Amino acid sequence: MTSPFPDLFGVLESTGARITRNADLTPLSRWKIGGRALALVEPSSAKEAASVMAVMSDRPEPLFIVGDASNVLFDSAGFEGVVLRISRAMSQMTISGTSAWAQAGIWMPLFTRRIGCEGLSGIEHTIGIPGTLGGLILMNGGSQRKGVGLNVKSVLCADEAGNLFTLDQEACGFAYRTSTLQTRRAVVLEADLEFEAGNPSEIRSEMISIMASRRAKFPKNLPNCGSTFLSDPAMYATVGAPGKAIEEAGLKGARCNGAQISPLHANFLVNTGGATSDDILYLIALIRQTVQERTGYFMDCEVRHVAPDGRIRPAHEPAEERWGAVDLTKVAGL
Ligand SMILES: Cc1cc2nc3c(=O)[nH]c(=O)nc-3n(C[C@H](O)[C@H](O)[C@H](O)COP(=O)(O)OP(=O)(O)OC[C@H]3O[C@@H](n4cnc5c(N)ncnc54)[C@H](O)[C@@H]3O)c2cc1C
Known part of the structure; x- marks a missing residue:
């Protein structure tokens, strides 16, 4: 190009x-x-x-x-x-007492392990989540219904014009899998975080148990982007999590060329080899439409699609645009 x-x-x-x-x-x-x-x-x-x-x-x-x-x-x-x-070229970190500073490119599994080894507690729930600290902060990612934002004190960013500015925790507006950083055209560069003093061996045991549960639940050998759809609290209360809704719709294992709804965890879409972005978007449209017809809930995507012209949208939006009415003849494995 x-x-x-x-x-x-x-x-x-x-x-x-x-x-x-x-x-x-x-x-x-x-x-x-x-x-x-x-x-x-x-x-x-x-x-x-x-x-x-x-x-x-x-x-x-x-x-x-x-x-x-x-x-x-x-x-x-x-x-x-x-x-x-x-990413890795910006991955320094320091720990002082119960506080930590890190550059946004640090690999989360490494960051979480180092925090735990220092006997600091608060982000055990992020163990096993791939990606960088910056990405996790922007998404307010985490598990066990917690988000990393709970431990973020402040974030150093640069705006579109390259001006540096700092946001405190409140200004980051952390909520379930979101933050105000998602709507600013800014890059996250560094963060200060705060933890509680804990017991290193208890923290380690907690992390080992979380890792064991993740290994049993999630596909690990085929490329994937983790959970494709966000959990909606109203839908969760009546229907359950997205994975359950997709499974109950009978879609587990469905394929579109090289893309497949994981037979292990239905909210994970895996690339079994040679999948294109259209194959993934097609499965997203299929899931969203089928689950909506069965439950009345439209599920939205956590994953963002990057269009060739620079439009960045949650992946269900381009999926619906391209595959508004899903033609089931394209789907194998049902
Ligand atoms: C196997 C697997 C399991 C997963 N499990 C979980 C889980 O349990 N919980 C969870 O919350 N997530 C999970 N995820 C999703 C993902 O790992 C997290 O959202 C992760 O924090 C994203 O980090 P990243 O660096 O890969 O971000 P990217 O995917 O690169 O980016 C995500 C978004 O953040 C923006 N972004 C990234 N870095 C910056 C930056 N420095 N400044 C400004 N914007 C930035 C991007 O533009 C994009 O919009 C999982 C993913 C996989 C593959």
Whole structure:
């Protein structure tokens, strides 16, 4: 993929960040799905990341910020823009008393283990969740109906123009699997978190038990993006979790080419080999429509789809746009 506008790589190189031209997004994505982007940019400091935001604010190409792409569906047709990746090149952390500071690209399993080893309690529920701290904060991710936001004191971000600003916990507006960061065009760079002093061996036992339960429930060998649909409290009270609703609709194991509704956990869509973004979107449309017909509830996606033109939407929106009335003849395995 090449840019129709001049000087894109010149301005990106002026930021000091690592640049890959015509980057293949497939290996970055947990689903192993994606075409090529004009450029992949990987800063190693808050300053470099803020510079990327600043130079891109004057550019016509879209910018997409990503961590480990464990909650993202790249389009197989690619992305006609720049992917700013906050990941391992920004993964320093320090612990002082019951507080921790970390760069947003740190790998969550490592962060959670280090916090636990220090005898700090509060984020045991995040053990086993892949992705970066920045991605988890933006999604207010977690498990056991908790979110990482409970332990976030403040977050350092850069806005579209590259200006640094700090948000405290209240300003982050954490709620179930959401935060106000999702509606700001800003990049999360660093965070300060606060924990409670606990007993290291009790914390370790709790983490081992959570990991064992995750291993038994979730598919691990095939590429996937975790839970595809969000749990809606009203639906949960009457019908149950999305996985149960999908299973009761008889959709477990259904396939569209290389994409499959996991036979192990129906809220996970797996890439059994060669799946495209359309195959995944098709299964999303099939599930949403079938479950709505049976239960009356429309389930929304947690996973975000990145369109080639830069539109970022929860994946059920492009799924419905493309596959409004689902044709069951495309589905195998029912
Ligand atoms: C096997 C599996 C199990 C999972 N289990 C869970 C679970 O139990 N609970 C849970 O909550 N989630 C779960 N997830 C989803 C996912 O791991 C989390 O949402 C994760 O925190 C996302 O982090 P990421 O770095 O991969 O973000 P990405 O997928 O890269 O990005 C997610 C969103 O955050 C934005 N973003 C990422 N980094 C930044 C940044 N630095 N600044 C600004 N925006 C940013 C992206 O633009 C995107 O909108 C699971 C995923 C998988 C694959």
